[in-house]
Protein backbone atom coordinates (compact mmCIF):
# COMPACT_ATOMS: atom_id res chain seq x y z
CA UNK A 441 0.00 0.00 0.00
CA UNK A 442 0.93 3.63 -0.36
CA UNK A 443 -0.26 5.48 2.73
CA UNK A 444 -2.31 8.67 2.58
CA UNK A 445 -1.97 11.53 5.06
CA UNK A 446 -5.30 10.41 6.51
CA UNK A 447 -3.93 6.88 7.05
CA UNK A 448 -0.76 8.10 8.77
CA UNK A 449 -2.81 10.47 10.97
CA UNK A 450 -5.18 7.71 12.01
CA UNK A 451 -2.33 5.33 12.84
CA UNK A 452 -0.41 8.03 14.67
CA UNK A 453 -3.42 8.85 16.88
CA UNK A 454 -4.12 5.19 17.51
CA UNK A 455 -0.52 4.34 18.47
CA UNK A 456 -0.31 7.48 20.57
CA UNK A 457 -3.35 6.31 22.52
CA UNK A 458 -2.49 2.61 22.81
CA UNK A 459 1.33 2.61 23.08
CA UNK A 460 2.43 6.11 24.10
CA UNK A 461 -0.27 6.84 26.69
CA UNK A 462 -1.58 9.79 24.65
CA UNK A 463 1.46 11.83 25.69
CA UNK A 464 2.76 12.72 22.23
CA UNK A 465 1.94 16.12 20.72
CA UNK A 466 0.16 16.65 17.41
CA UNK A 467 2.68 16.81 14.57
CA UNK A 468 2.55 17.95 10.97
CA UNK A 469 2.32 14.94 8.68
CA UNK A 470 3.77 15.02 5.17
CA UNK A 471 4.12 12.44 2.43
CA UNK A 472 7.48 12.37 0.72
CA UNK A 473 8.85 10.84 -2.49
CA UNK A 474 12.24 10.22 -0.93
CA UNK A 475 14.12 7.22 -2.26
CA UNK A 476 16.59 6.95 0.58
CA UNK A 477 14.36 6.82 3.67
CA UNK A 478 11.04 5.28 4.71
CA UNK A 479 10.32 7.76 7.45
CA UNK A 480 11.84 10.86 8.95
CA UNK A 481 11.09 13.13 11.87
CA UNK A 482 12.11 16.71 11.20
CA UNK A 483 12.25 19.21 14.06
CA UNK A 484 13.54 22.60 15.05
CA UNK A 485 15.89 23.48 17.84
CA UNK A 486 14.67 26.50 19.74
CA UNK A 487 15.94 28.33 22.81
CA UNK A 488 13.87 27.83 25.94
CA UNK A 489 13.26 30.53 28.55
CA UNK A 490 16.32 29.55 30.51
CA UNK A 491 18.45 29.60 27.35
CA UNK A 492 18.51 25.81 27.04
CA UNK A 493 18.02 24.10 23.66
CA UNK A 494 14.52 22.63 23.18
CA UNK A 495 13.09 20.51 20.37
CA UNK A 496 9.92 21.78 18.72
CA UNK A 497 8.06 22.11 15.40
CA UNK A 498 7.90 18.39 14.61
CA UNK A 499 7.09 17.10 11.11
CA UNK A 500 6.63 13.41 10.41
CA UNK A 501 7.50 12.45 6.83
CA UNK A 502 6.61 9.09 5.32
CA UNK A 503 7.92 8.05 1.92
CA UNK A 504 5.28 6.88 -0.55
CA UNK A 505 7.62 6.33 -3.49
CA UNK A 506 7.60 2.56 -3.09
CA UNK A 507 4.60 0.35 -2.43
CA UNK A 508 5.17 -1.28 0.96
CA UNK A 509 3.44 -3.74 3.28
CA UNK A 510 1.20 -2.14 5.84
CA UNK A 511 3.29 -3.74 8.62
CA UNK A 512 6.39 -1.94 7.40
CA UNK A 513 4.59 1.38 7.13
CA UNK A 514 3.19 1.01 10.65
CA UNK A 515 6.61 0.05 12.05
CA UNK A 516 8.08 3.08 10.29
CA UNK A 517 5.47 5.35 11.90
CA UNK A 518 6.28 3.79 15.29
CA UNK A 519 10.02 4.24 14.73
CA UNK A 520 9.51 7.97 14.16
CA UNK A 521 7.14 8.16 17.14
CA UNK A 522 9.91 6.83 19.40
CA UNK A 523 12.14 9.67 18.15
CA UNK A 524 9.27 12.06 18.87
CA UNK A 525 8.77 10.72 22.39
CA UNK A 526 12.46 11.20 23.18
CA UNK A 527 12.77 14.65 21.63
CA UNK A 528 9.43 15.97 22.91
CA UNK A 529 10.45 14.74 26.35
CA UNK A 530 13.56 16.94 25.81
CA UNK A 531 15.78 13.94 26.47
CA UNK A 532 19.23 13.70 24.98
CA UNK A 533 19.98 10.17 23.81
CA UNK A 534 23.54 8.86 23.49
CA UNK A 535 23.21 9.00 19.67
CA UNK A 536 20.47 9.17 17.02
CA UNK A 537 19.52 5.59 17.88
CA UNK A 538 21.15 5.43 21.27
CA UNK A 539 20.43 3.62 24.52
CA UNK A 540 17.04 5.29 25.17
CA UNK A 541 15.85 4.63 21.62
CA UNK A 542 16.94 0.98 21.58
CA UNK A 543 15.39 0.18 24.94
CA UNK A 544 12.08 1.74 23.99
CA UNK A 545 12.11 0.00 20.60
CA UNK A 546 12.80 -3.41 22.19
CA UNK A 547 10.05 -2.86 24.74
CA UNK A 548 7.42 -1.96 22.12
CA UNK A 549 8.48 -4.87 19.90
CA UNK A 550 8.16 -7.25 22.84
CA UNK A 551 4.92 -5.95 24.32
CA UNK A 552 3.06 -5.22 21.10
CA UNK A 553 4.55 -7.86 18.78
CA UNK A 554 6.02 -5.25 16.42
CA UNK A 555 9.17 -5.48 14.30
CA UNK A 556 10.51 -1.96 14.49
CA UNK A 557 14.15 -1.73 13.45
CA UNK A 558 16.89 0.86 13.72
CA UNK A 559 17.27 1.46 10.01
CA UNK A 560 15.24 4.14 8.25
CA UNK A 561 16.66 3.07 4.97
CA UNK A 562 14.90 1.30 2.16
CA UNK A 563 16.04 -2.32 1.75
CA UNK A 564 18.17 -3.41 -1.18
CA UNK A 565 15.20 -5.28 -2.66
CA UNK A 566 13.02 -2.20 -2.46
CA UNK A 567 15.69 -0.05 -4.01
CA UNK A 568 16.11 -2.67 -6.74
CA UNK A 569 12.42 -2.26 -7.55
CA UNK A 570 13.38 1.25 -8.68
CA UNK A 571 13.48 0.69 -12.42
CA UNK A 572 13.80 4.27 -13.65
CA UNK A 573 16.34 4.76 -16.36
CA UNK A 574 19.07 7.17 -15.25
CA UNK A 575 22.56 7.69 -16.56
CA UNK A 576 25.27 6.46 -14.21
CA UNK A 577 29.00 6.82 -14.51
CA UNK A 578 30.51 3.88 -12.64
CA UNK A 579 34.14 3.12 -11.86
CA UNK A 580 34.82 -0.63 -11.68
CA UNK A 581 37.76 -1.01 -9.36
CA UNK A 582 40.14 -3.85 -8.48
CA UNK A 583 42.47 -3.24 -5.57
CA UNK A 584 45.94 -4.76 -5.21
CA UNK A 585 44.63 -7.13 -2.49
CA UNK A 586 42.05 -8.51 -4.95
CA UNK A 587 39.02 -6.64 -3.55
CA UNK A 588 36.59 -5.60 -6.28
CA UNK A 589 34.03 -2.88 -6.08
CA UNK A 590 32.42 0.07 -7.78
CA UNK A 591 32.63 3.80 -7.30
CA UNK A 592 29.54 5.89 -7.98
CA UNK A 593 30.60 9.52 -8.08
CA UNK A 594 28.19 12.43 -8.03
CA UNK A 595 28.11 13.84 -11.55
CA UNK A 596 30.01 16.93 -10.44
CA UNK A 597 32.85 14.73 -9.09
CA UNK A 598 33.52 12.38 -12.01
CA UNK A 599 36.71 14.11 -13.14
CA UNK A 600 37.97 14.45 -9.57
CA UNK A 601 37.40 10.73 -8.96
CA UNK A 602 39.15 9.80 -12.21
CA UNK A 603 42.20 11.87 -11.27
CA UNK A 604 42.31 10.53 -7.70
CA UNK A 605 41.96 6.88 -8.72
CA UNK A 606 44.57 7.14 -11.47
CA UNK A 607 47.25 7.69 -8.83
CA UNK A 608 45.74 5.86 -5.84
CA UNK A 609 48.32 3.44 -4.32
CA UNK A 610 45.72 0.72 -3.50
CA UNK A 611 44.09 0.68 -6.94
CA UNK A 612 45.37 -2.04 -9.29
CA UNK A 613 42.99 -1.23 -12.12
CA UNK A 614 39.91 0.84 -12.84
CA UNK A 615 37.50 0.87 -15.74
CA UNK A 616 34.97 3.66 -16.16
CA UNK A 617 31.63 2.81 -17.74
CA UNK A 618 28.53 4.85 -18.57
CA UNK A 619 25.31 2.91 -18.16
CA UNK A 620 21.56 3.30 -17.67
CA UNK A 621 21.24 -0.12 -16.00
CA UNK A 622 18.62 0.44 -13.21
CA UNK A 623 20.43 -2.00 -10.91
CA UNK A 624 22.81 0.89 -10.18
CA UNK A 625 19.94 3.13 -8.98
CA UNK A 626 20.30 1.70 -5.49
CA UNK A 627 23.79 3.09 -4.92
CA UNK A 628 23.84 6.60 -3.49
CA UNK A 629 26.21 8.80 -5.47
CA UNK A 630 29.05 10.07 -3.38
CA UNK A 631 31.04 13.29 -3.18
CA UNK A 632 34.13 11.51 -1.86
CA UNK A 633 35.30 8.07 -3.05
CA UNK A 634 33.40 5.22 -1.40
CA UNK A 635 33.97 1.67 -2.62
CA UNK A 636 30.79 -0.43 -2.82
CA UNK A 637 32.17 -3.96 -2.71
CA UNK A 638 31.03 -6.42 -5.36
CA UNK A 639 31.67 -10.19 -5.49
Ligand SMILES: [Zn+2]
Nearest residue numbers: 519523558560
Ligand atom coordinates in the same frame (compact mmCIF):
# COMPACT_ATOMS: atom_id res chain seq x y z
ZN1 LIG B 1 15.52 6.79 13.40
